[in-house]
Amino acid sequence: MEVSWLHFIPLLPLVGAAINGLAGRWLPKAWVYAVALVVVLLSFCMGVFAWVQVARLESDVAQLRELVYTWFSAGSLRVDLGLTLDRLSGTLVLVVTGVGFLIHLYSVGYMDEDPAYWRYFSYLNLFVASMLLLVLADNLVAMFVGWEGVGLCSYLLIGFWYDDDAKAYAGRKAFVVNRIGDFGFLIGIFVVYLYTGQVSFQALKVAPLSLGVASAAAALLFVGAIGKSAQLPLYVWLPDAMAGPTPVSALIHAATMVTAGVYMVARLSFLYVQAPGVLAAVAVIGILTAFVGAIIGTAQMDIKRVLAYSTVSQLGYMFVGVGVGAFAAGTAHLITHAFFKACLFLGSGAVIHGLHGEQDMARMGGLRRSGLKHTAITFVIATIAITGILPFSGFFSKDEILARALNTRSFDFLTLGWQGPRLTFLGPAIYALGTLTALITSFYMWRCYLLTFEGEYRGPREVHPHEAPWVMTVPLWALAALSIVGAVIVLPGHDLSFTWEHFTEGVFARTRGAAPAERLPEIVAFAIALAVAWAGFGAAWALYAPQLALTGEERLARATPGIHKALVAKLYVDELYDRIIVKPLWGTARALWRIVDATLIDGLLVNGPAQLVAAVGSVARRFQNGDVQRYAAVTALGVAILVYVFLVRG
Amino acid sequence: MVGPLHYLVLAALLFGLGAVGVVLRRNALIVLMSIELMLNAVNLTFLTFSRFPLVQTAPTQGGFLTGHAAVFFVIAVAAAEAAVGLAIVIAVFRSRTSVNVDEFDTLKF
DSSP states (O other): OBOSOTTHHHHHHHHHHHHHHHHTTTSOHHHHHHHHHHHHHHHHHHHHHHHHHHHHSOGGGOEEEEEEEEEEEETTEEEEEEEEEEHHHHHHHHHHHHHHHHHHHHHHHHTTTOTTHHHHHHHHHHHHHHHHHHHHBSBHHHHHHHHHHHHHHHHHHHTSSTTSHHHHHHHHHHHHHHHHHHHHHHHHHHHHHHHHSOOBHHHHHHSOOOHHHHHHHHHHHHHHHHHHTTOTTSTTHHHHGGGSOHHHHHIIIIISGGGHHHHHHHHTHHHHTTOHHHHHHHHHHHHHHHHHHHHHHTTOOBHHHHHHHHHHHHHHHHHHHHHTTOHHHHHHHHHHHHHHHHHHHHHHHHHHHHTTSOOBGGGOOOTTTTTOHHHHHHHHHHHHHHHTOTTSHHHHHHHHHHHHHHHOOTTTTOBSTTTOOBGGGHHHHHHHHHHHHHHHHHHHHHHHHHHHHSSOOOSOTTOOOOOOOHHHHHHHHHHHHHHHHGGGGGOSOTTOTTSHHHHTTTTSOOOSSSOOOOSSOHHHHHHHHHHHHHHHHHHHHHHHOGGGTTHHHHHHHHHSHHHHHHHHTGGGHHHHHIIIIIHHHHHHHHHIIIIIIIIIIIIIIIHHHHHHHHHHHHHHGGGOOSOHHHHHHHHHHHHHHHHIIIIIIO | OOOHHHHHHHHHHHHHHHHHHHHHOOBHHHHHHHHHHHHHHHHHHHHHHHHSOSSSOOSSTTOOSHHHHHHHHHHHHHHHHHHHHHHHHHHHHHHHSOOBGGGOOOSOO
16 A cells, blocks of 8 residues: 655654754753653654554554655666555554653663763664664665665664773674674675666565575675674674663564564565575575574673673574574564563663662672562563563463474474485474573573672662653563563464564564474473573572572682683684784785885885985086076077087988 | 089088087186177078079079078077077076086086
């Protein structure tokens, strides 16, 4: 259905960003807050209006479309700024603006004392606008604009306190690592255009693609997703991104931006199902990331870092979901994760706020009884949701992904190499590792909760923990509530009409290969998932029960000294990258600078001619001594020579 | 019998004398006079070729008149040049209290 008002959804936050960015410095504080909050809220209301319309339409035509204008056309290439709101993008618009609004509200409390609050809200609005463009774009190029826009805002907000060198460095690191991924994304767009002459999703859906082209395009676009969604091997920027203000971590580095990669794969499901090998790679990278993120998360003592590695790990789950062809399950986890992870991050923000900037869990403890009651309760709700304990949302969405991975048969016809073994084992292997990861997830999240909120307060005497103001606790409660009711959309009954899977039926393509087999009865899979979640809780309780304080951490370190040390050091991945990539690059750059630039270009090619001219000139200027008679003599001599040459000899 | 060669040799001698004067004499007035000498050497050459034309069928009995015309131009230009040249010499003398050409060498690198 064509409409003409869709562009207001991303435009409103953009206007807000412009107002606060250009004039916020001189506006009264309340106005800045009002502008920032109202534009997002209006966007949200329009999103609801649009979503209701889309939900009413038949599922296979459920789209609102708007051609805003033709952005550019050159030869056969035509790129429109077109927006499409279907059931997937519409729901994501609600998540982005809804969670975004709650986090804007929370930021009013969190950033109140910061002198640059207007700059912060401008960036935050700009982020929402970019994210909405990314979600609503109906072609790859417009999506790329949003994709880069969110990357820019991420960079600006990670390095928000740019006078701190470490934070500015974290911003640059995020930007550079994302750049590597975006490079792949851009090449992917070129490949798609080269072989189809199209960039809009609508046209690409019906464009015939050979297996090779589809695989190349899908793989290159997935490189973009690896960067943006912090997957192996480019996940290293996300934990460092915690240098930004905590609400930013909640909105950008947990709930929305980092899930853009998952959204992109789901949006391009029609392309990815044509490249089953790439889908298998997506699933494998996803599960490895989930595992690595989870094990590193078990040993971190910085509360935000735990949550950051948890985000890396959960994003891995989402990629497992889309990788095994369960696009609905992957995106459902995206949505539920947005709720509970935003809640966890905002909770950690409330803790940091209450402890005046303390992030080390070693100096926390007992916060539930020393004032941060709302924070503690909402944190526990979100923890239950993420660890997958019934009946909260995380259980259903994560379990659905693992079940689909176990039962998938979309890899059955793939082989390892030309004549290698068939990949039938891949699904069950992913399931096994995913279940193990779920156990670890439960362990580190309960460890995080117990260390922070239970036991005795271990911080310095002079810091008195205090509860956050209402503007911060209201979003916490709202997100906690969403973490619970979010389960509704992912209930396992396949015949229920309101489930996400049913709702998005017309959006996603189907994978090739046989229909899923049932390798385990559903009830057994549920039992295993639940047992694993409780086992994680048990393990955490055994080591970090309230009366044990930090002794559990020491026992763990003594029991497995090597492993624990490596995990604390984040598996030395940063050091490894530094050794094999950053240092050689620096060396090469230095050599290029010294030899090619300074010596060859500056010395030889730029200053060389100048020096040559100067040398010739220092000799030649001896002839111009100002003595007219010398000139006359030389002229006479010259004339005499000419006369001799032309008249006498010639 | 005095032929064209005599005139031409005289003109060449005068021209050489003038050139040597321009190059060697220090006094600006003498230099200007030497220039006059060179110009007049040229005039003499013009007149020689008017009186003794190289082609046998000259338009008038006295030879070509073009040479005469050129000579008048040279005389006029020489007068103008002498006026300007002397004015410059006076102007320079006022600032430098000297008319020695080899001292006027500021116009260089």
